[in-house]
Amino acid sequence: MAEQKPEDELRIGVYICHCGSNIAGVIDPAEVAEWASHLPGVVRATDTLYACADSGQTLIKEDIKKYNLNRVVVSACSVRMHETTFRAAVSEAGLNPFLMEMANIREQCTWAHGHDKDGALRKAKDLTASAIAKARFLNPLTMIKVPVTKRAMVIGGGVAGISAALDLADQGIETILVEKEPTIGGVMAQLNKTFPTMDCSI
Amino acid sequence: MVDAARHPKIDVRTYTNVERVEGYVGNFKVQLREKARHVLADRCNGCGECSKACPIEVPNYFEMNLAPRKAAYVPMSQSVPLRYTIDEEACIHCYKCVDACGALEAIDFSQEDKVVWEDIGSIVVATGFNHFDPSVIPEYGYGRYPNVITAMEMERLNNSAGPTTGNLIRPSDQKNPQRLAIINCVGSRDKRFNPWCSNFCCMYAIKNAVLLKQMNPELEISIYYMDIRTPSKGYEEFYDRARSMGIRFIQGRPSLITEDPQTKNLFVHSEDVVLGKISELEYDMVMLNQAAVPQPDVDTVSSVLNITQSPGGWFMEYHPKLRPVDSPTDGIFLAGACQGLKDIPSSVSSGLATASRAGRILHSDEWEIEPIIAQVWEDRCVMAQGKVCGVCSRACPYGAIVIEEGKAASVTVAKCHGCGGCVAECPHNAITQMHFTDAQVLAQMRALLADRPEEKIFAFRCHWCSYGGADLAGTSHFDYSANERGIRVMCSARMDPDFIYEAFRLGAGAVLYSGCHPQDCHYITGQRVGATRADRLQKLFEKLEMTSGRFRIEWISAAEGDKYSRVINEMQKVIDNIPHDQLMAEIERLRPEMEKRARRMYETPGVDKALVYSDEMVQAITAKEVKSGA
Numbered sequence: 001m002a003e004q005k006p007e008d009e010l011r012i013g014v015y016i017c018h019c020g021s022n023i024a025g026v027i028d029p030a031e032v033a034e035w036a037s038h039l040p041g042v043v044r045a046t047d048t049l050y051a052c053a054d055s056g057q058t059l060i061k062e063d064i065k066k067y068n069l070n071r072v073v074v075s076a077c078s079v080r081m082h083e084t085t086f087r088a089a090v091s092e093a094g095l096n097p098f099l100m101e102m103a104n105i106r107e108q109c110t111w112a113h114g115h116d117k118d119g120a121l122r123k124a125k126d127l128t129a130s131a132i133a134k135a136r137f138l139n140p141l142t143m144i145k146v147p148v149t150k151r152a153m154v155i156g157g158g159v160a161g162i163s164a165a166l167d168l169a170d171q172g173i174e175t176i177l178v179e180k181e182p183t184i185g186g187v188m189a190q191l192n193k194t195f196p197t198m199d200c201s202i
Numbered sequence: 203m204v205d206a207a208r209h210p211k212i213d214v215r216t217y218t219n220v221e222r223v224e225g226y227v228g229n230f231k232v233q234l235r236e237k238a239r240h241v242l243a244d245r246c247n248g249c250g251e252c253s254k255a256c257p258i259e260v261p262n263y264f265e266m267n268l269a270p271r272k273a274a275y276v277p278m279s280q281s282v283p284l285r286y287t288i289d290e291e292a293c294i295h296c297y298k299c300v301d302a303c304g305a306l307e308a309i310d311f312s313q314e315d316k317v318v319w320e321d322i323g324s325i326v327v328a329t330g331f332n333h334f335d336p337s338v339i340p341e342y343g344y345g346r347y348p349n350v351i352t353a354m355e356m357e358r359l360n361n362s363a364g365p366t367t368g369n370l371i372r373p374s375d376q377k378n379p380q381r382l383a384i385i386n387c388v389g390s391r392d393k394r395f396n397p398w399c400s401n402f403c404c405m406y407a408i409k410n411a412v413l414l415k416q417m418n419p420e421l422e423i424s425i426y427y428m429d430i431r432t433p434s435k436g437y438e439e440f441y442d443r444a445r446s447m448g449i450r451f452i453q454g455r456p457s458l459i460t461e462d463p464q465t466k467n468l469f470v471h472s473e474d475v476v477l478g479k480i481s482e483l484e485y486d487m488v489m490l491n492q493a494a495v496p497q498p499d500v501d502t503v504s505s506v507l508n509i510t511q512s513p514g515g516w517f518m519e520y521h522p523k524l525r526p527v528d529s530p531t532d533g534i535f536l537a538g539a540c541q542g543l544k545d546i547p548s549s550v551s552s553g554l555a556t557a558s559r560a561g562r563i564l565h566s567d568e569w570e571i572e573p574i575i576a577q578v579w580e581d582r583c584v585m586a587q588g589k590v591c592g593v594c595s596r597a598c599p600y601g602a603i604v605i606e607e608g609k610a611a612s613v614t615v616a617k618c619h620g621c622g623g624c625v626a627e628c629p630h631n632a633i634t635q636m637h638f639t640d641a642q643v644l645a646q647m648r649a650l651l652a653d654r655p656e657e658k659i660f661a662f663r664c665h666w667c668s669y670g671g672a673d674l675a676g677t678s679h680f681d682y683s684a685n686e687r688g689i690r691v692m693c694s695a696r697m698d699p700d701f702i703y704e705a706f707r708l709g710a711g712a713v714l715y716s717g718c719h720p721q722d723c724h725y726i727t728g729q730r731v732g733a734t735r736a737d738r739l740q741k742l743f744e745k746l747e748m749t750s751g752r753f754r755i756e757w758i759s760a761a762e763g764d765k766y767s768r769v770i771n772e773m774q775k776v777i778d779n780i781p782h783d784q785l786m787a788e789i790e791r792l793r794p795e796m797e798k799r800a801r802r803m804y805e806t807p808g809v810d811k812a813l814v815y816s817d818e819m820v821q822a823i824t825a826k827e828v829k830s831g832a
């Protein structure tokens with residue numbers, strides 16, 4: 001992987017996702033891309049039908065090489081949805097995963113402002129600009145590796161906890177099953193025969 | 203149950219509470235309190251002589267208090283492990299049990315609670331649910347009419363291992379009932395009590411009806427329902443079978459149950475939606491399918507484990523579709539009804555799923571965590587210059603900052619969870635947070651407020667809750683003003699006062715300071731650090747006579763999309779209600795004060811570059827805005 005120097009000339013690639021009609025039904029992603037192409041540090045800006053699909057990820061990965069990008073901005077959905085997806089994608093193309101920044105123009109824009117298309121467009125542009133501005137100052141980071149204690153704890157000895165504990169133990173993992181009552185079993189142990197099989201519950 | 207106790211890799215700790223959880227994925231430390239049973243587990247062979255000798259009887263929770271147990275007891279004969287417990291509260295210390303136990307010498311009254319710490323890599327939470335008490339519904343008479351029972355009581359009465367060995371009798375006269383009414387949705391789907399559907403009551407209503415009908419085909423059974431919900435495999439077919447057995451289904455929610463004081467028979471008053479009539483039918487016995495509700499100690503469990511709740515008190519999953527058994531905390535998983543009500547097949551499925559999710563971690567030698575931690579600029583920390591400080595370490599919920607006289611503060615990497623509280627608290631801007639630096643946030647703010655800032659509602663949101671709440675507002679299509687512009691940081695603790703001053707200096711119309719509710723904080727006490735600061739800011743802005751509502755503090759969970767949308771819309775109204783000239787005049791009046799206060803941030807390393815870049819950015823944005831506006 002090529003070493004990134006954050007102080008190198010800024011080369012930001014910006015991708016505005018349609019998410020089918022989820023975003024493109026309210027705003028024109030191509031217009032946002034065109035607008036973003038004029039912002040400082042942006043060397044590549046384009047719209048894409050589904051950024052997270054194979055085709056979208058391939059586009060980003062190829063662009064990183066073709067345009068020698070050192071920052072990537074994806075204006076698409078929530079970070080809770082796809083931050084890991086795009087971090088992985090840029091990382092496959094040799095970029096540090098922390099040099100990717102997302103703007104949330106779906107959950108926090110087109111989905112919330114369907115009634116106000118102009119307002120949504122202005123907001124999508126601003127959110128994209130904000131992500132570009134943050135991207136400018138991103139630093140390459142490495143994940144922290146921590147050791148793993150190979151023991152599990154299951155809290156609650158009902159049918160769910162017992163199932164979890166047995167499966168963990170069958171995988172060879174030492175498991176502590178904690179139950180606050182004097183017996184495990186939970187509600188199921190109190191039941192008569194149970195649906196759907198109508199067999200006895202214990 | 204027995205398989206779990208026998209498994210060589212499972213260590214069952216009953217009568218035990220989880221008191222504290224520290225650490226992080228792969229490296230949790232869990233404090234357990236094993237309550238004193240006064241019975242030595244390795245000596246007790248489960249013979250039960252102690253229980254026979256014990257003179258004290260108290261109601262048995264396991265039998266829904268329909269039958270007694272002794273002070274020396276097991277909840278049921280198939281208890282796992284089969285070890286007796288002496289209930290300290292009920293015991294009169296007659297020591298008859300000690301004599302009865304005799305040579306086994308398994309009873310030890312000197313035993314005390316044992317507190318132990320365990321090292322754990324991953325945790326599965328499977329704490330289940332509890333039963334709603336229908337006595338708070340006055341119209342059904344539960345608790346007043348002896349022949350009105352709950353579904354859980356029915357499960358015991360109709361159970362060959364239960365107190366009546368499965369012979370269903372009326373509590374009032376011990377006679378077998380001939381006419382039984384079963385009422386669904388008692389305290390469920392009822393706005394007065396619990397809005398949710400309790401998931402399994404329709405099916406267990408049908409189950410109990412079928413079982414009782416099989417035992418006694420003469421028994422007349424009516425099930426009162428609002429809707430019958432049978433979406434899983436074979437469930438609708440089971441419902442069909444029940445109908446073909448002559449079980450009567452009456453669509454309607456009973457409005458009243460009355461009792462004949464002589465016979466103790468019951469009259470169920472209800473609408474019959476299908477017939478379009480009001481019905482009043484007589485029964486010998488009524489079973490109430492009481493709502494399933496969260497455990498009473500759910501808040502304690504939440505705060506011990508640092509996991510958040512959805513509305514109603516169910517533990518919240520990371521993502522309802524994509525990661526339904528992950529909690530938002532890496533390494534902690536959710537199984538069974540505690541995450542949301544589930545019947546047995548679904549509880550087992552989710553339990554098995556957690557084993558697979560936890561297994562991913564536990565089969566690895568190392569696990570990766572995000573490097574978004576705090577870092578001290580040693581040359582800026584005043585401790586290094588021999589002064590007294592340590593503000594950062596007092597803000598840290600994890601004790602991750604080491605303070606030593608004459609030395610710069612230092613962050614213990616493995617302990618830092620990356621809330622950013624120390625960064626915002628440090629009075630000398632001597633700490634930064636990776637991936638959420640002052641320079642990054644400042645550059646973002648300036649881009650967002652480049653154009654017509656006075657129209658904007660500038661929202662600071664924490665990653666785990668209020669950002670999630672904003673997501674949910676969108677997912678649910680709760681429209682709100684498109685003038686909102688948001689920034690995400692990990693915790694409200696990171697919301698530096700300098701950011702707020704800067705937002706107002708830039709001319710923001712309104713600023714929202716939002717994070718999690720205190721009990722939901724992903725960083726134990728991060729929210730408290732943020733909230734204390736926010737209150738201080740609020741007081742300052744009051745003193746500066748800022749129009750009230752331009753600065754707003756709101757705690758919004760990831761489940762409160764409606765609240766996020768409402769708050770933004772209310773803030774829009776605040777801006778709309780200030781005449782434009784007056785708003786601009788107020789922004790100008792306050793700008794010097796804001797500038798003075800924000801200036802400190804400009805000295806933070808890296809911010810100088812952000813200022814230069816932001817100017818270029820703002821120029822580019824405003825140039826474009828003018829063009830596209832033309």
Ligand SMILES: Cc1cc2nc3c(=O)[nH]c(=O)nc-3n(C[C@H](O)[C@H](O)[C@H](O)COP(=O)(O)OP(=O)(O)OC[C@H]3O[C@@H](n4cnc5c(N)ncnc54)[C@H](O)[C@@H]3O)c2cc1C
Binds near residue numbers: 158218329409
């Ligand atoms: C009347 C009735 C009839 C039902 N009939 C059926 C049926 O026929 N078929 C069916 O599929 N489902 C049925 N169900 C649903 C079934 O009971 C649940 O699906 C099942 O019990 C959920 O299992 P669980 O392990 O998640 O929770 P639980 O059974 O509630 O178990 C949770 C366990 O965790 C323990 N615990 C709680 N808090 C703590 C803590 N802080 N520390 C340590 N331990 C703790 C509890 O003591 C308990 O042992 C019925 C439910 C009711 C109310």
Ligand SMILES: Cc1cc2nc3c(=O)[nH]c(=O)nc-3n(C[C@H](O)[C@H](O)[C@H](O)COP(=O)(O)OP(=O)(O)OC[C@H]3O[C@@H](n4cnc5c(N)ncnc54)[C@H](O)[C@@H]3O)c2cc1C
């Ligand atoms: C109109 C409609 C709307 C819905 N909306 C929602 C919703 O809003 N929310 C929700 O949660 N759920 C919704 N669902 C349900 C959702 O579609 C299912 O839960 C989900 O698709 C089930 O996923 P699956 O992987 O089990 O099956 P499928 O999606 O059916 O995938 C099975 C895959 O296996 C392939 N396959 C089949 N046989 C073979 C074979 N022999 N060899 C190799 N490959 C094979 C198929 O081509 C297919 O790609 C909806 C369903 C419908 C019909």
Ligand code: SF4
Binds near residue numbers: 387399401431
């Ligand atoms: S499962 Fe059926 S009875 Fe239970 S709350 Fe839902 S609709 Fe009502």
Ligand code: SF4
Binds near residue numbers: 597600601622623635
């Ligand atoms: S206060 Fe937060 S960011 Fe600072 S060291 Fe503690 S956990 Fe890390």
Ligand code: SF4
Binds near residue numbers: 582583584593594631
């Ligand atoms: S608050 Fe700042 S100056 Fe004070 S000890 Fe911590 S890092 Fe040093």
